[in-house]
Amino acid sequence: MTAVDQRPAPAAEPPPRRPNRAWALLRNSWxxxxxxxxxxxxxxxxxxxxxxxxxxxxxxxxxxxxxxxxxxxxxxxxxxxxxxxxxxxxxxxxxxxxxxxxxxxxxxxxxxxxxxxxALRTVPPDAPRRLERLPQHAAAEPRPGDPAAVAAAIKAALRGRRFRTVVRERPDGTWTVSAEKGFLKETGNLLFHFALLAVLIGVGFGHWYGWHGNRLLLEGTDVGFCNSLAQYDESSLGPRLGPADLPFFCLRLTDFHATYQSNGQPKTFGADADVQTEQDGPWRPVAFTVNHPLRLSQANVHLLGHGYAPILRFTDRFGQQQTRTVPFLPRDQMLTSEGVVQFPDVNIDPKTGKRDEDLQVAFEGVYLPTVDPAGGATSIFPAEREPALFLTAYRGNLGVDAGLPGSVYALDRGQLANGELKQVSGQRPQRLTVGQSWTLDDGTKLEFLGTRQFATLAVRYDPTQPLVLGGAVLGLLGLMLSLSGHRRRVWFRVTPPAGPEAGGGGSLVEAGGLPRTDYPGFREEFEQVVAAARDERTP
Known part of the structure; x- marks a missing residue:
């Protein structure tokens, strides 16, 4: 009769788990x-x-x-x-x-x-068994004193050189001293990267909650502007801001002064102004220059440049007068300036009160603060020494009633192209000095009364500017620490001598060193450390 094996069959091994490919892809991508x-x-x-x-x-x-x-x-x-x-x-x-x-x-x-x-909380590791295999090694030398006292003296010498040290005793009576230094390198690396994060955060939030605007402001207490989008020539708000979030202040330019070198290069720019920071509050005088902006509580006003605005008075064919002060934009360092003066609301018939759009007038030309005696077309000095205005007269439809946006510093070239606006026939470009006038073919007259200076201002607010500045400073500090720091380890082994070497109950001291990073000067430092440990007095 055949015996039947009653032992239970071994349990089947579970099939191997298949790796989650999606998770592996995400982990590797991260x-x-x-x-x-x-x-x-x-x-x-x-x-x-x-x-x-x-x-x-x-x-x-x-x-x-x-x-x-x-x-x-x-x-x-x-x-x-x-x-x-x-x-x-x-x-x-x-x-x-x-x-x-x-x-x-x-x-x-x-x-x-x-x-x-x-790593900062971890004590330096124990000395390796064979110190002679390390990049730096000092052979065992006898030293008077028992091993514990010698180890304590070596520790004191290393602590004096700002090493983190730990002393260990082994069962065979050997004492080891482990020392480590150079954690500032990694600290500098981390500080640099956190500073870079601070700069990125500052730039991002500064874009969200910052704003800026540019304004060309004429000199004079009768003109000024307040901090609103409608009064800026160019402006930009952060995505998280609205027009109502702008702080209140008003500014008027009372004086602008500039000095130049003999070759026309600017020496100093300065502006005097009155500022009002509260509704119906008092005006207080302030001064600012190119390198020293006007700092308000929630805005900085920077001085970018300046120029001249001719003052022109036009008398139309019905004897009505209009006076305009129009900035001419500089095109070179000598402030040769271009611009246009438009008079769209002239030649209104007093009997009917109607305006003929085809009788609108404009003057386009160039202003030279100092005319070239040789007849050049550009100014030879940026200050007003011999100023002159060169203008060309145009008459017709200026196109300003169409409601389309356009530049106030140039004529509508489309109107010139379609013939709606034409140069006044029989009138050549005219040169005017201050006080002179120009009578056109229809009896109308233009007078050059003088000029006013203007300043180009940039008003900016960045709430994270201190964060970005701090991040830049900390980043520079971290970079210096990272480049100057070198992490390294030093070990000392103190053993009681055996046999004839005992020589009076002294100890044998062996040392080894290992640089954790590339450090060309580690050999000299290791020798100095060994010499300092040798010279330290045993307690």
């Missing part, structure tokens, strides 16, 4: 994104992506330059506009690089911070 190499690549890409913002005009800074670029490059400009070339810092691709860099830095720095904190 590791790749948070690596230092990726962070450096993204930082380089961010720098490259910022180049178009410096080369191309930006709408947030100067919309007129963008419009001029469209006129000069009608085929290329629309393509660049679709790619975000004129709004680089608000484009999706720039924001993507920015956010990826921020995520990469956070994922890279936080684990390193935790590792660094653990």
């Amino acid at each position: 590791r790749q994104l948070t690596s230092m190499r990726t962070a450096l690549v993204l930082l380089f890409l961010l720098a490259v992506a910022a180049i178009p913002g410096s080369v191309l005009p930006q709408r947030a800074v100067n919309a007129e330059n963008v419009a001029g670029y469209f006129r000069d490059h009608p085929d290329l400009a629309p393509v660049l506009d679709r790619l975000g070339g004129f709004d680089v810092y608000a484009s999706p691709w720039f924001a993507s690089i920015y956010l990826l860099l921020f995520t990469s830095l956070v994922g890279c720095v936080v684990p390193r911070l935790l590792d660094h904190a653990r």
Whole structure:
């Protein structure tokens, strides 16, 4: 009879778990994104992506330059506009690089911070068994005193050189001294990366909650402006701000003074102004220059440049007079300035009260603060020494009643092209000095009364400017610590001598050193450490 095996059958092994490919892909992608190499690549890409913002005009800074670029490059400009070339810092691709860099830095720095904190709490490791295999080694030398006292003396010498030290006793009576130094290198690395994060945060929040505006302000207490979008020539608000969020202040330019070198190069620019910071509050005098802006509680007023605004009085065919003070924009360092003076509301018939749009008048030309005696077309000095105004007269429909936006510093070229606006026939360009007048063919007259100076102001507010400045300073400090710090370890082994070497109950001291980073001067430092430990008096 055959015996039957009653033992239970072995349990079947569970099938191996298949790895989750999606999780593995996410984990590997995160590791790749948070690596230092990726962070450096993204930082380089961010720098490259910022180049178009410096080369191309930006709408947030100067919309007129963008419009001029469209006129000069009608085929290329629309393509660049679709790619975000004129709004680089608000484009999706720039924001993507920015956010990826921020995520990469956070994922890279936080684990390193935790590792660094653990390293600071961890005592230096015990001495290796064979110190002679280390890059730096000092052979065993006898030293008077028992091993415990010698180890204590070596520890004191190392602590005097700012090493973190720990003394250990082994069962065989051997004492070891472990020392470590150079944690400031990693501290500097972390400080630099956290400073970079602070700069990124500051730039991002500064874009959200900051604003700026540019204003051309005439000299005189009878003109001024208050802080509202409608009174800026150009302005830009952060996405989180509205027009009602702008702080209140009013400014009027009372005086502008400039000095020049003999070659016409500017020496000093300065502006005197009155500022009002409260509704119906008092006006207080202030002064600011190019390098010292006017600092208000929630805005800084920067002085960018200046120029001249001719004062012209026009008498129409019915004897009515209008006076305009119009800034002419400088086109060179000698303040050769171009501009246009428009009189759309002239030649109104007093009997009917109607205005003939075809009798509107404008004068376009150039203002020279100092005329070239040789007859040149440009000014030879930026100060008003021999000022003159060269104008060409136009009559017709100026196109200002159409309601379309246009520049106040140039005539509508479309009106000139379609013949609605024409140069006054029989009238050559006229040169006028202060006090002179020009009578046109229909009896109308233009008088040059003088000039006023104007200042170009940039009003800016960035709530995170201190954060960005602090991040830049801390980043520089961290970089210096990172470059100057070197992490290294030193070990000493103190053993009681055996046999004939006992020689009076002394000890044998052996040392070894290991640089944790590339440190060309470690050999000299190791020798100095060994010499200091040898010379330390045994207690």
